[in-house]
Amino acid sequence: MSQSWRKWTRILLAGPGAVLVALVVMAGMPLWLPGGAAGVDNLVLPLVLVPLIWAALFFHACLDRRLSRVAAIAATLFLFHAGLVAHKLLVQRSAFEEHRS
Amino acid sequence: MIHLKKDETKLMVAVHGWSGIVLGLLLYAVIFTGMAAVFAEEIGIWSAGHVETRSAFERPMDGSIRRLAAQTPAKYHEGVDLFEIGDHNLGAFFHRHETDPDGTLVSRGIYYQLDRKGDVAKALHGTGEEVFGPRNDDALSSFLVDTHVRLHVPNPWGLLLTGIVGLVMLVAAISGLLIHRHLFKDIFTLRRSASPVLVDRDRHSVAGTWSLPFAFILAFTGSFFSFFGTIGVPIVAMAAFGGDVQALNDAVFGNPGRPDPRPATMGNMDRIAADAIRRTGEVPTFITIENFGRADAKVTSFHPPKAGDIEPVTLLYDGAQAKFLHTKPSIGTQPSAGGTLAAIMAPMHFGNFAGMLSKAVWFALGFAMCYVTFTGLRLWLARRREDMRSLEWLDRTVMVVGFGLPFALVCSAAAFLIAMPLGSATYWTPAAFLIASGVAILGGTTAPSVAALGRALQFATGLVLAGLVPLRWISGGPGWGRAIEAGQPIIAALDLAFLLAGIWMVWRAAALPARRLPFPARPVPAE
Numbered sequence: 001m002s003q004s005w006r007k008w009t010r011i012l013l014a015g016p017g018a019v020l021v022a023l024v025v026m027a028g029m030p031l032w033l034p035g036g037a038a039g040v041d042n043l044v045l046p047l048v049l050v051p052l053i054w055a056a057l058f059f060h061a062c063l064d065r066r067l068s069r070v071a072a073i074a075a076t077l078f079l080f081h082a083g084l085v086a087h088k089l090l091v092q093r094s095a096f097e098e099h100r101s
Numbered sequence: 102m103i104h105l106k107k108d109e110t111k112l113m114v115a116v117h118g119w120s121g122i123v124l125g126l127l128l129y130a131v132i133f134t135g136m137a138a139v140f141a142e143e144i145g146i147w148s149a150g151h152v153e154t155r156s157a158f159e160r161p162m163d164g165s166i167r168r169l170a171a172q173t174p175a176k177y178h179e180g181v182d183l184f185e186i187g188d189h190n191l192g193a194f195f196h197r198h199e200t201d202p203d204g205t206l207v208s209r210g211i212y213y214q215l216d217r218k219g220d221v222a223k224a225l226h227g228t229g230e231e232v233f234g235p236r237n238d239d240a241l242s243s244f245l246v247d248t249h250v251r252l253h254v255p256n257p258w259g260l261l262l263t264g265i266v267g268l269v270m271l272v273a274a275i276s277g278l279l280i281h282r283h284l285f286k287d288i289f290t291l292r293r294s295a296s297p298v299l300v301d302r303d304r305h306s307v308a309g310t311w312s313l314p315f316a317f318i319l320a321f322t323g324s325f326f327s328f329f330g331t332i333g334v335p336i337v338a339m340a341a342f343g344g345d346v347q348a349l350n351d352a353v354f355g356n357p358g359r360p361d362p363r364p365a366t367m368g369n370m371d372r373i374a375a376d377a378i379r380r381t382g383e384v385p386t387f388i389t390i391e392n393f394g395r396a397d398a399k400v401t402s403f404h405p406p407k408a409g410d411i412e413p414v415t416l417l418y419d420g421a422q423a424k425f426l427h428t429k430p431s432i433g434t435q436p437s438a439g440g441t442l443a444a445i446m447a448p449m450h451f452g453n454f455a456g457m458l459s460k461a462v463w464f465a466l467g468f469a470m471c472y473v474t475f476t477g478l479r480l481w482l483a484r485r486r487e488d489m490r491s492l493e494w495l496d497r498t499v500m501v502v503g504f505g506l507p508f509a510l511v512c513s514a515a516a517f518l519i520a521m522p523l524g525s526a527t528y529w530t531p532a533a534f535l536i537a538s539g540v541a542i543l544g545g546t547t548a549p550s551v552a553a554l555g556r557a558l559q560f561a562t563g564l565v566l567a568g569l570v571p572l573r574w575i576s577g578g579p580g581w582g583r584a585i586e587a588g589q590p591i592i593a594a595l596d597l598a599f600l601l602a603g604i605w606m607v608w609r610a611a612a613l614p615a616r617r618l619p620f621p622a623r624p625v626p627a628e
Contacts, residue, residue, distance in 0.1 A: 026333065027340040038433025038440055040353050043341060045439045047333040048446065051324040055271050062116060063109055085340050092343045 006067060013070050014061035021078045022054035028081025031088055110280055117276040121477045124269045126502045127252065129474045131266050133506055134249035135319070136467030138242075139452055139460050140595075145242035147595040148517055150578040151188040152587035153217075156384040158183075158377075162191055163370040165219040169193055170367075170393055177210040181390040183370075187238050190222075191215045194229070195393070198347060206346045230256075240526035241517040244534070245510070250326075253531075257331040264327030270320035273477075277309055277316075284310065298483060305476040308469045315466040316473075322450035353432055356417060361397035368423025370400070376425055377402040381414050396421055403431070411454045412444050475503045497545045497554065504558035505541030511565040512537035518572045560610035567603025570596045 026046040033042035057074065064070045105113060121128070137144070145151070162183075170178065179197035186192040196210025212232040214223040225232040235243035251259025281287050288310045291303050309316075334346060342348040351357075367390075377385055385402040392398045398420025406413050417426045432440035448454035452463025478499045482492055516533030520526040541558060548554035573596070574580065584592035 023332070023336060027336045030337055030341040036433075036437040036439055038430065038435040038437040040433040041437050041439035043337055043349065043353055043439070044432060044443045046337060047329055048325055048439070048442050050328065050333060051268060051271060051321055054268060055275060058272065059275060062112060063105070088340060089343075 009067055010061060010070070013067075013074060014058050017074055018054055018057035018061060021057055021074050022050055024078050024081045024085070025053055026050045028084040031084045105279060113276045113279045117273055117280055118477075118481050120269050120272040120276065121474065122481050124266055125474060125478045126499065127262070128266050128270055128273075129471060129478070129502060130252065130506055131249060131263055131323075132270075132319075132467060132470045132474060134245055134510070135323075136464055136471060137510065138245045138249045139464045139467060141242040141246050143591045143595060144245065145239050146589060147592050148241045148514065148573075149188070149238040149521065150573070150592070151238075152579055152584060152589050152592075153189040154588040155189060157185045157189050157191040158374045158385050158388065160189075161371055162219070162374070163372075165191065165215055166193065166370050167367070169195065169213050169221070173211055175394070178393040178395075179391075180208065180210075181393050183388040183390070184386070186214055187236065188217070190217055191219070194232070196229070200347075204344075206350075235527050235530075237521060237524055237526045240521070240530040241514055244513060244517075244530045260327045260331045264324045264331070267320050267324030267327055270316060271324065274313055274316040274320055278313055281306075281310065301476060301483070302480055305473060305480055309473040309477070312466050312469040312473060315463075316470055318449055319467075319470070322446045325446055326450065356391065356399045356401070356429075357434060358397060358399075361395065362392075363396040364394060365396040365398065365421040367394060367398060368400075368419070368421055370423075372423045373400050373402070373418050376423075377404065377416050377418075380416060380425070380428075381407065383407070383414070386413075390420055393420070399426075401429075406448060406454045408455075411448050412441060413448065475499070478503075493551075496551050497548075500551050500555050500558070501541050501545035504555050504562065505538060505545070508541055508558050508562040508565070509534045509537035511562055511569065514569055515565055515572055518569065518576045518578070522576055556610050556613055559606055559613075563603045563606025563608075563610060565603070566599050566606065569603075570600050 026049075029046035029049075030042045033045060035042045060073065061070050166181070166183070170181075173195045177195040177197055180195075182192075182194040182196070184192050192212065192214055194208070194210060194212045196208040199207055199209050201207050207228040207230065209228045210226075212225045212227075213221050214225075214236070216222040235247075247253060249263075251263055253259065254262055278284075287306050289307070291307055292299055295303070334349060335344075338344055338346045338349040342352075370388075374385065374388070377388075381404040383404040385404055387403040389401045389403075390398060391401075400418040400420045400423075402416045402418070404414040404416070413431055415429050415431050417429045418424060419426055430436050430440045431444040452459045479496075482496050482499065485492060513530050513534035516529040517526050520529035544554055544557060548557065579587070579589075579592060581593040581596065584590065
């Protein structure tokens, strides 16, 4: 892999990549985090923590020497949370259509 | 101490520098106005000459609320927000929640502004976004807060912009920590006899290192507030409630219970307010009533944190019977990690958890952050000065923003003091800011040197700052004796602070040799 390609991949992962993954993680976290005593932790913690999640992804993309590891972690987080959100939306949609019919 | 490899340190130095240079001027504007906004409430009292010390919630308000409810359509009884406006007068927003055609959840209703006698001084119809804006007597503090929160860019873009600025600050703070090879040594290193460049760098490093935890907290909480409503809530509502924002609000902030729409006479609000003050020892900052005039009416009073605590206090009352139910967390129905964390975000950002002391600390650390941002920009330029002479325009821009912003703010304060008695402060406060900004920009293009520009702006800022005090007296503001007698020593304290700061700035600008103001002669080698 050329130096230039590595540099641009890193910039993409640290820039738009980190933003995208942080937003998807925020969307997916309410679906697996426990609600806690008040039943709101799963809703509130993603909202509070999203700047820190973004910062962690940004600095990981900047500092990890192994670019493949950066991409793998970002992709895993993205796919896991995007999958949870997609599943939830599909369930909601089918329930809505069932209700309508 | 964090030890990075040489190339990683180099990368972090680049990230630290570029994060500052790309949005550094906006960051400086947000931090500077945030620093001043720490005392927004006190500046509001000082500028408008408010001498009333009894809160609207300590004076009878029940009769006024009942009268307003009787003249308000029942559809707006879904929610009533009560808060203080002006010189401890009451503001009441009767509203209901609606979804706009574009899918945005809004509160629509009637906002009543009451006068000292409890009569309606003004009634505004519309959504919260439409009716809440600056008034003649709080135009200055509103202007300060609005500049800090969204840089006067319309929502949601303004909030998104300041949120991105917050993230930039987070990056600058973390990368600043990572590039310190000798953190503890750097905290105390000030080489006074070194070259001007090294002296400047040491000052930047010392101020930055001491305020590092503060910068992290401010950036984290600030970006949370900016992104919370604009991005966070819609995304979480989409994922957890199929896009129903009201359902998310009810789950997080609501008071669950079986609906009981039977009409019922409301309990006495004066009794509720007195009981809330007795239980917490603090006057409410805000009171909300859900389902006014129904059997299931609930009253929630919000109070500042108790002494020694950082989490605000919230009390819940049965509205129909004016009966205390229980102390509740600000978020959720029971104490929880997420609720507590979210509840302390505001006190941590505003620094208002321990009265004047915490506000003073937040102000001082905010000043240190302004200094760090400004000197950081100048150091970045200094390192490239010999290689890139074409950066002269950026150098002038940094100076125009760095010293022009304080100049424009004190000019807007002066305009407020003149315009408020004439009833035109909402127009002239921002107008004066824009005119003064124009003057600073013009100075930036015509000044013979960057040093002369900086000195002129500092001199003018000091002059206007010191002049605010006689201006306030001339425009009819209360004198020190009257203010202290009325229990508002903050008016005299701010007068004195502005006077001393103004004289110090004039003296400093006059004494400053033009060559020192500040440009380093040689580039600094990278660490």
